[in-house]
Amino acid sequence: MKFFNPIKVVILGWWSESNIQTRLMAAATLVVSCLMSALIFWAVNSIQIDARLQDTRYGQDLGVLLAANVTPLVADENYSELAQFSRKFYSRTSSIRYMLYADADGRIYYGIPFSEAQADNSLMLRQRIQLPENFAPNSNTVMVRQHLTPNGEVADVFVPLSQGDIDLGVLAIGINPNPAVVTSSRLTRDVTIAVFIAIWVMVILGAVSNALIITQPIKELAVGVKNIAAGNFKQRVDLPFGGELGELISSFNEMAERLAKYDEQNIEELTAQKAKLETLMFTIADGAVLLGTDMEVVLANPTSRRLFGWDEKKVLGQNILHHLPEPVQIELTRPLYQSAQGDCESGEFRIALYEPAAKTVRILLTTVLDQTREKVKGIAMTVQDITREVELNEAKSQFISNISHELRTPLFNIKSFIETLYEYGDDLSDADKQEFLETANHETDRLTRLVNDVLDLSRLDSGKQYRFEGVDITQPVEQTLRTCQLNARDQGIEMIQEIEADLPAVWGNYDLMLQVLTNLLGNALKFSPNGGKVAVRAYRLSTSELESAPDQVRIEVSDTGIGIAPEDQPAIFDRFYRAENRVHTLEGTGLGLSIVNNIIDKHHSKMHLVSEVGVGTTFWFDLIVYQEEAIPLDEDSLILDSAELEAQVLSAPTS
Numbered sequence: 001m002k003f004f005n006p007i008k009v010v011i012l013g014w015w016s017e018s019n020i021q022t023r024l025m026a027a028a029t030l031v032v033s034c035l036m037s038a039l040i041f042w043a044v045n046s047i048q049i050d051a052r053l054q055d056t057r058y059g060q061d062l063g064v065l066l067a068a069n070v071t072p073l074v075a076d077e078n079y080s081e082l083a084q085f086s087r088k089f090y091s092r093t094s095s096i097r098y099m100l101y102a103d104a105d106g107r108i109y110y111g112i113p114f115s116e117a118q119a120d121n122s123l124m125l126r127q128r129i130q131l132p133e134n135f136a137p138n139s140n141t142v143m144v145r146q147h148l149t150p151n152g153e154v155a156d157v158f159v160p161l162s163q164g165d166i167d168l169g170v171l172a173i174g175i176n177p178n179p180a181v182v183t184s185s186r187l188t189r190d191v192t193i194a195v196f197i198a199i200w201v202m203v204i205l206g207a208v209s210n211a212l213i214i215t216q217p218i219k220e221l222a223v224g225v226k227n228i229a230a231g232n233f234k235q236r237v238d239l240p241f242g243g244e245l246g247e248l249i250s251s252f253n254e255m256a257e258r259l260a261k262y263d264e265q266n267i268e269e270l271t272a273q274k275a276k277l278e279t280l281m282f283t284i285a286d287g288a289v290l291l292g293t294d295m296e297v298v299l300a301n302p303t304s305r306r307l308f309g310w311d312e313k314k315v316l317g318q319n320i321l322h323h324l325p326e327p328v329q330i331e332l333t334r335p336l337y338q339s340a341q342g343d344c345e346s347g348e349f350r351i352a353l354y355e356p357a358a359k360t361v362r363i364l365l366t367t368v369l370d371q372t373r374e375k376v377k378g379i380a381m382t383v384q385d386i387t388r389e390v391e392l393n394e395a396k397s398q399f400i401s402n403i404s405h406e407l408r409t410p411l412f413n414i415k416s417f418i419e420t421l422y423e424y425g426d427d428l429s430d431a432d433k434q435e436f437l438e439t440a441n442h443e444t445d446r447l448t449r450l451v452n453d454v455l456d457l458s459r460l461d462s463g464k465q466y467r468f469e470g471v472d473i474t475q476p477v478e479q480t481l482r483t484c485q486l487n488a489r490d491q492g493i494e495m496i497q498e499i500e501a502d503l504p505a506v507w508g509n510y511d512l513m514l515q516v517l518t519n520l521l522g523n524a525l526k527f528s529p530n531g532g533k534v535a536v537r538a539y540r541l542s543t544s545e546l547e548s549a550p551d552q553v554r555i556e557v558s559d560t561g562i563g564i565a566p567e568d569q570p571a572i573f574d575r576f577y578r579a580e581n582r583v584h585t586l587e588g589t590g591l592g593l594s595i596v597n598n599i600i601d602k603h604h605s606k607m608h609l610v611s612e613v614g615v616g617t618t619f620w621f622d623l624i625v626y627q628e629e630a631i632p633l634d635e636d637s638l639i640l641d642s643a644e645l646e647a648q649v650l651s652a653p654t655s
Helices: 004-017 020-075 079-092 179-229 243-283 302-308 326-340 387-427 430-461 474-491 510-526 592-602 642-650
Strands: 096-102 107-112 143-149 152-163 166-175 287-291 297-300 346-353 359-369 376-385 469-471 494-499 506-508 533-540 552-559 608-612 616-624
Touching: 020 079, 020 096, 020 143, 020 152, 020 166, 020 179, 079 096, 079 107, 179 243, 287 302, 302 376, 326 346, 326 359, 326 376, 359 387, 387 430, 474 494, 474 510, 474 533, 506 510, 506 616, 510 533, 510 552, 510 592, 510 616
Parallel strands: 494 533
Antiparallel strands: 096 107, 096 166, 143 152, 152 166, 287 297, 287 376, 346 359, 359 376, 469 506, 533 552, 552 616, 608 616
């Protein structure tokens, strides 16, 4: 073992210092050696098979020749001469191992060399011969089989003995293989096996060396590359190799070091930017869906999932057309395939949805191209919920339509009566002139109310600052009642005031409260028949009604008018909505209750109503009792922008 250690060191040193080309050539030589050994082994085997075939043919010819000479002797039962002839033939032919004669029943009656040891009764052996399974007597077919003996392989030749149709038995001859061929093939086989074993020992040694010298560093490099790909830029390969492998390992370590420096400088920034983009993607108000060219969903933010009803579905990696709502699927199937094929770069669609909730969405399709802007890599789908926009557009259209109608009617009436007075004033009586002027004056008042309502609503929407302070609610109530007293007397309506004594001041704005009471009392008088009643009540809520809320004062305005139908109550505070539109009997702008609701929202309260058709209606709201140290007076609590006010007006609760 000590002798082989220096050789092992030398071989390993040479192998580690050799380049890859040398190692590949050594491996190729080893492969060729294995192939040549296999070829030699195949050639030797072929020679042995050929020798066996020659022995078989020789045995067949020899058996046929011998059978032709002994058949007459067997037929005449001349066994003495048969034995004499057989011994001479056996002694002159060295290739014959044995000769056996058997009768038709297979009993052996003579055999060489077996019968030589018998006494005078040598022709009366009591053994039977084992014939081949497919041996056929009374035929000219010679059967040959091979069997192994301690002295080598022997070819058994079975020749049927027959004379005419008479079966005389069988002659069996054992033929020894050719000694020269056997010796040569054995030597060649032994040498081939030795060479083959030696070659495979070299292969195994080469494989072990390859595993230790080449495979190990390659595996180390592969693991290092995977770690680098996973973001571990501190990965290093530390193996003592020279040559090309050493240069490769050194280059890898240098690359890893540079990547580590780059990572320290840029990865944190890139990660932060990626996190910002992902956060933006998942927090934007619009829905965002990213598709592949095969229509599979790559990314879908929470907004898109909510709009399309995907909250409980797994859509990533699946065809989007199988999960879109039916109206969207019908509208977008063709544009999506066109975009995936590059036939359409963008598109905009407005679609009404009814499930999972009624809404209107705007969908924008944009193709995602590669850096050369030639190949489509995917499709970006932006989904916007424009339900509110549609509602506002409808409200705007309705506003313009209503305001145009409301302005045109009084203007037309005023113009008509003034033109009549101007053109036919001399022909009209004083009573007619007085009636025309009263009508024009009435229409002017109507036009003034309309303009004032629009201005009031515009002022509330503009975000104007209002001063909120302690207000004695009795004062605006009494002032409003005095203002409406004259109209109530003309209609024969009884005005009732029920104000609780010693009411505390409430947190509010005097002018805004005056406008609320004026609008509510004006509606009550307008919708109450002659002889009806209108009541204004103000009282402090009891402790049981407040529960844990701060102290509050409730203001109610009741009438005995026509009432509001249940189907009209949910929309009664909407702009330009008028319950009398159903019968077209009373005039109005439809803005009064919207203004009231907006003002009460500014007071951090809500409007309520209870009504029954033909019985009457009661509106009420609650105001917080003023406490100077507890009421916030900062400007943020007093200002609402126009968008917020508009949202409050359109979505105000009705009960």
